[in-house]
Amino acid sequence: MSDLPRIVRTVADLRQQVAAWRAEGLTVALVPTMGALHEGHLSLMRQGAEMCDRVVATIFVNPTQFAPSEDLDSYPRREAQDVAALRAAGVPLLFAPDVTEMYPNGFSTTVTVATVSEGLCGARRPGHFAGVATVVAKLLLQALPDVAIFGEKDYQQLQVIRRMARDLDIPVRIEGGETVREADGLALSSRNAYLTAEERAAAPALHRVLVEVAARIRHGAAPAQALADAAAVLEDEGFGPVEYVELRDAETLAPDPAPGRPGRLLAAAWLGKTRLIDNIAV
Ligand SMILES: Nc1ncnc2c1ncn2[C@@H]1O[C@H](COP(=O)(O)OP(=O)(O)OP(=O)(O)O)[C@@H](O)[C@H]1O
Ligand SMILES: CC(C)(CO)[C@@H](O)C(=O)[O-]
Ligand code: BAL
Structure with missing residues (x-):
């Protein structure tokens, strides 16, 4: 076991290993990532191991989902540490x-997914979800796992991937994994490493504000006022620009969820040079 995980770099080798497992009657879970693994990623690996006999992790910093102005070049890459974390987690x-x-x-x-990709992060990161949908379609078809697992931290991404897999009849079950948080509520993210000490101290306000807005809406407050107040609080806490704080239908991401439909509060805001996102159920 100590030489695991086996590392493969080609689609042919990936397919050969998955086919060998299938021939033994084993089921396979896929967990796509961009590396710089943290406990959020590892929780998805554990979820995969509970659902299936074998877990395949992927690490690929996908250039097509970064706009030219974004952090493709500086995105953290540390494969040796990631391999050690996967070994400790028993990922083969x-x-x-x-x-x-x-x-x-x-x-x-290019795979583009209309409607659910529009607005929220899709409006702020043009081309981002086409890059995500294209690379995830490829990964799903390359590995053809039974299940693929994506974090709720990237909630719009999860809904885009669900829609894409349904629309293209990709025979893989898409599962969401709960957001893993620091003790102070900040969602774990590879990009948290960009925060200065002062920004790190302010960062938990993003989650705290979402929890407060959700409580106000549950107690009957008008959503528009609660959302505007939340953006103002974030600005007071040092965030800026606050890109959005919005209430959406939890599945379609349409604005103004109909009565009785589950809602999702989603936010994106900058702290210095770091763009943070978060979301919670309402
Ligand atoms: N805190 C978390 N809890 C659960 N899943 C997470 C968490 N953070 C990321 N993931 C999930 O891990 C998968 C890989 O994400 P990715 O490699 O982009 O990590 P990340 O920490 O979200 O990085 P980034 O800072 O680029 O957003 C995605 O499905 C993502 O939703
Ligand atoms: C799903 C993903 C691995 C596609 O590159 C990426 O967007 C991510 O890490 O969330
Ligand atoms: N975690 C989603 C990938 C991205 O932000 O590019």
Whole structure:
């Protein structure tokens, strides 16, 4: 076991290993990531191990989901540490392709998911969800696992992936994993490493404010006022710009959920040079 995870870099090797497991009658869970693994990622790996016989982790910092102005070059890359974390978690296979394996010369296809990709992060990060949908469609078709698991921390991403898999008849069950948080409520994220000490101290306000707004709405407050107040509190706490604090239908992400439909509060805001997102159920 000490040489695990086995690391494969090609689609052919990934498929060969998954096929060998299938031939033994084993089920497979896929957990796609961009690396710099933390406890949030590892909770998805554990969820995969509970649902299936074998877990495949993927690490690929996908260039097509970063806008030119974003942090593709500075995004943390630390494969050796990630491999050690996967070993400790008992994950047997890591797929870590390079960019040319995923996007060979002549690559020309993009998957776009309308409606659920629009608004929220989709409005702020043009092209982001097309990049995510394209790479996730590829990963699902490359590995063809029984289940693929994505964190609720990236809630809009999860809904985009669910829609995409349904629309394209990709025969993989998409599962969400609960957001893992620091003790003070801050959602774990690879990008938290960008925060200065002062920003890190302010960061938990994002989750705290969402919890407060959810309570106000549950107690009958008008959502529009509660959301505007929340944005103002975040600005007072040093966030800026506050990109959005919104209440959406939990599944379609349509604004103004109909009575009786589950709602989701979602927010994105900058703290210095770091863009933080979070969301909770209402
Ligand atoms: N705190 C968390 N709890 C549960 N799942 C998480 C958490 N953070 C990330 N994930 C999930 O892990 C998967 C890989 O995410 P990713 O590698 O982008 O990590 P990240 O920490 O979200 O990084 P980033 O800072 O780029 O958003 C995604 O499905 C994501 O939703
Ligand atoms: C799903 C994903 C691995 C696709 O690159 C990425 O968007 C992420 O890490 O959340
Ligand atoms: N965690 C979602 C990937 C991204 O922000 O690009």
